[in-house]
Amino acid sequence: MFDWLKSFRKRGGTLALPPREERAARNTGVVNLKPYTPDPIKFLGQLAYLQLSNFEILTNEIKYSPSMTDKAELSECAARAFDEYRAIAKKLEHEGVQVTEAMEPFKERINNFHSLTKGIDWYENILKVYLVTGLLDDFYVRLAVGLNPILRADIEKALADKTIDRFAKRVLLAAMADNPQLASRLALWGRRIMGEALLELRAAFDNRKLAGVTKTRALSAEEERRVNLDSYSKLEPLITELIGAHSLRMDAIGLPA
DSSP states (O other), X not given: OOOTTTTTTOOSGGGSOOOGGGSOSOOOSOXXXXXXXXXXXXXXXXXXXXXXXXXXXXXXXXXXXXXXXXXHHHHHHXXXXXXXXXXXXXXXXXXXXXXXXXXXXXXXXXXXXXXXXXXXXXXXXXXXXXXXXXXXXXXXXXXXXXXXXXHHHHHHHHTOOOHHHHHHHHHHHHHHHHOHHHHHHHHHHHHHHHHXXXXXXXXXXXXXXXXXXXXXXXXXXXXXXXXXXXXXXHHHHHHHXXXXXXXXXXXXXXXXX
16 A cells, blocks of 8 residues: 555655646546555544644634624534544554544645645635535545445445534625625635645656556656656546536535636
8 A cells, every 4th residue: 555645745756747748648547445455553643633723624614703603503514624634543543543544644734735725714714624624525435446345335334424514604605795806816825725625635646656657766857747647637537527526515515616
């Protein structure tokens, strides 16, 4: 099993999308993610810290809520995020693993991602949570295909809650109706969030494993470039699916993707 997220945020050529003229015909097939699903401990440790950090972000935003109603509803969103964390943490405990130890390898990576995608105000942060939570839920439900059926079903159940979706849609639609300029700013912010999130998901995969090349094989610069192109091509259907789902989320709040 490849070291799932060891190459977090290695910016540069390995994460850049290849120029269109350099690619072969687009891959419109279906990606079989089963061979690339991490072992259960790595999968659960990653997901647990994502949920815990989501809870932390939501909790921090409560004090900036524009109204008492928003404050109360956002508190409920935070509580649901913690429930998701707790459900995943129990799975780790069932495996006989300390939750904090399982999360530790992913702490720096996830904190770095959140620092790079911190909004300038409450509305940008609510949009971020709405979009990132939806994208990550889509991704991890798909990636869970390689887990045992019971654990996979538990993951799908844990990620099924849509409380934050309903809250974000209500407050963002109302705010943009009162301030059309906010809509323009949030549309740009949503595009940036999508780009950053895709880079992080792209970094979750080992290019050589995707391309069928052993880790120990020495590659020339041209061979390395070809491996990166081949691995991107293999993931293209998944990325297309995730972009499509992101577009629907943006459309649900009246923003162009």
